[in-house]
Amino acid sequence: MAKKQSEETKTPEEVEEKKVSPEELEDDEKIEGTDVAKSEEESITPEGEKEKIVSKEVSKESLSRAVVESTQQYIYKKVKSIVFGVLSPKMIKKMASAKIVTPELYDKEGYPVDGGLMDIRLGVIDPGLRCKTCSSKLKECVGHFGYIELARPVIHVNFITEILNSLKCTCRECGRILLSDDKVKKTVKDLEKVEQTEGLDARRDAIKEFIKSLKLIQKCPHCKAKQYKISLEKPYTFKEQEKTIGPIEIRTRLERISDDDALLLGFNAKVVRPEWMVLTILAIPPVTVRPSITLESGERSEDDLTHKLGDIVRINQRLFENINAGAPETIIEDLWDLLQYHVTTFFDNEVAQLPPARHRSGQPLKTLSERIKSKEGRIRHNLAGKRTNFCARTVISPDPMLGINEVGVPLIVAMKVTVPETINTWNMNYLKKYVEKGPAKYPGANYIIRPDGKKKKITEETKEALLEELQPGYVIERHLLDGDIALFNRQPSLHRMSMMCHRVKVLPYKTLRLNPAVCAPYNADFDGDEMNLHIPQNEESRAEAELLMQVQTQLISPRYGLSVIGCLQDAISGNFVLTRDLQMSREDAIELLCNVGVFDFKRLPNKKLVNGKEIFSLILPEDFSFKGKTKSGELVVIENGQLKEGVMDTHSIGGEGEGVLLRSLHKKYGADRTIEILQKIFRLGIEVLMKRGFTTTLADTDLSSEATEQIQSTLDKAEEEVQQIIQLFYNKTLETFPGRTLKETLEMKIMEILNRARNTCGSLIKKHLDKTTHTAIMAESGARGNILNVVQMSACVGQQALRGKRIEKGFKQRTLSCFKRNDLSPEARGFVRSGYKAGLNPKEFFFHAITGRDSLMDTALRTPKSGYLYRRLANAMQDLKVEYDKTVRDASKKIIQFHYGEDDLDVSKTESGVIDVKKIIEQV
């Protein structure tokens, strides 16, 4: 019921299909498909497109790779379909090149035993030996399957449910499906229709439903035999009326099912016969799949699979012997059961009710399923997850002297990670220089690659000869140089901005360095974060990286249409201080600007004392005009490159969706210019602070006695108010809010009063706080912290909330044993009246610790949860695309949205999601 292919499907790789999960699908393909890769291409061939192409593409066929490479002829074919099925015993025998009869691996000389599990007919893993089947050497031979004839049939665990379904749906006597002939016809028709209209998945679902309906039938409509309930006793015992039906009986029953009936149960009998799910012959994977390792002591250590197969062969032989010797039935039964166990764990060592097979050390064996499954399995680890060369990973650290689109690369890395450059007549001398230097001196080279693809290491000895040899067409892998292109990435890569293209700057020491302005898009900080660096290896990838991924091109976020990159922390404080109240001599100003990288002082007013606004203006383009607001709502006016009014704060120059000024610079002057200006603004901020000095002190949070008094009285008043409300509550005269209980109303009112009290404190402090203190500057400019933090330090920490409510749990009807029961006062429910500076009293401290721990737990638990949520979302939407007609469609061109985002707007071309038509008109 997979793809019904009209074409000849004598797929050698008869792999299972059925309604198996994708993982399992791959599973069997892997197990059984290894040595057939060679013939696979012929059999899955389409009638269509046959092109002969001479290309350098590596063929999947490693066997005759050498042969193919010498002719340089490739036949390009398109895979039209893949059929999955189950290996039949016949097929196993046909594809096998050896019958395995003995559990011994090697003889006394250490040579593989014929008929053993390491038989050299199954492929070679020792250098020097030749494969007996294909007579090729190690690495050329892909290995060949073998087989074991099982003394008694056993059940394949991975098909348990299918076997159960087949047994339940067919007659125990005649083997027909439990449905009258007319109904069978009708079902066949229905299924075909479903498949045509809705596809294979729907057909599978329909079959599932159909099977469900058959299970309850108690009388065979064909031979009128009574049907009994069959149950599965996990992991692999089937019972009918309390009596066990063994694999032999099961197999005979499955054999009786006709091909047509099997189709209704979801088996395409050409590739899966139901009885093939009960094994009589077991395929032995090639030795190349389970190579043994030679330890340092010279001892051989076998692969887990070989161990498991050894067990199977051993038990199988014993079973044979016992049967032949006519041993009592109980002994045979026991051995048979053991064989079933071993075969089961060979396929899957994590079957629920079975103890996993273990090494002598006690660690479970890794058998077939475990090789494929889960994160460390073949799929997610080896196929979906790939590793690359020419990359580096270390700790990152900040360097504001670096350009925003630069990345500082440690010298050691620059000498290991290289860039290939092809020699031509023009760059010959330039490249020879690097070869001369060799791999040990810095701007050198590590390898040369001859035009025939041979790679040669440059060493002191080979240097001379190689230099002689060099000519156009050779490739030199030279060390990284300043200005080379690199991709820089920090996981988790949730954004397209998580991987951007930077220019290399080779620096001493051992960390990768980046300008702190790009921390925001990477979500990086420097508490030990590591980042990855990749060096593109050809012109095409370099061009692509440069055009599409350079930091400049990522400036405006497609999420909110504002700059993701901007000033932060000190850079903001610095510009704030500068533009608000700094004045300096013209000389000082010039020195400052020189440090920033501005050398044209024509526009600096020619007077003794210049102010900060004038200095800042020098960075802006001459024809730039801008109108905006500061964080606190004051006007910012820039006219013709002159900052006339207002101060610079996070709202104008900040990153992460704030810098409105940056957005309009970007609009008018483009990405490159904006980055340049941003860089200067950033440096200016830092230089200003270096000149002026900037720190923070406990005294910043000092309040005048007047302010303290006012704050205390507001808190007193609030507490009194709460007391009154509580009194109202007890008197039952409190007015309830609609849809709330009395208690809830009370809580809401209390919370509101206390919050209001703290906000009042906030505005009081704002009024009394010395605006020249550095703490205040940071809060006001938005560089770090806010007034609320100041309030918490200097006045009152405020209500501690647990899950949106005041703290109420702990002891019986009270929070701490030092309170009276049912005490609803602020103090008893986690209101922290003191500030951090004055210190918390023990009760307050305890409440604070409660919420502190809760929020810590919360972040620790929420991060992985939301990460997984996002991953699923991203995977679900990964191939959605906006087409040229502005519709959003998936890979099969089905429409998801008729208008992208319902308004057809590209957010990265808007300002925070809107196109301000008025503003545009004004500018025109």
Added chain:
Amino acid sequence: MSKIDITQHVLVPKHSKVSEKEKKELLQKYSLTLKELPKILSNDTALKSLDVQEGDVVKIERNSLTAGKSIFYRRVAL
């Protein structure tokens, strides 16, 4: 049980049947086959009063946060 007409609910957008001609134009406009349209189940409560069959196309007018009003089409499926 009182009968509730959910199409009158504020959160239920306006559904209407698309005429054959309009349907053709729509498919033409986006060069679509009927299969590539999003589905709506024929037993969807919003279609109860609409008299539509499998293969018909339903037009849905929604209020949109970004665009004010957005128009969406779905084909009726079983």
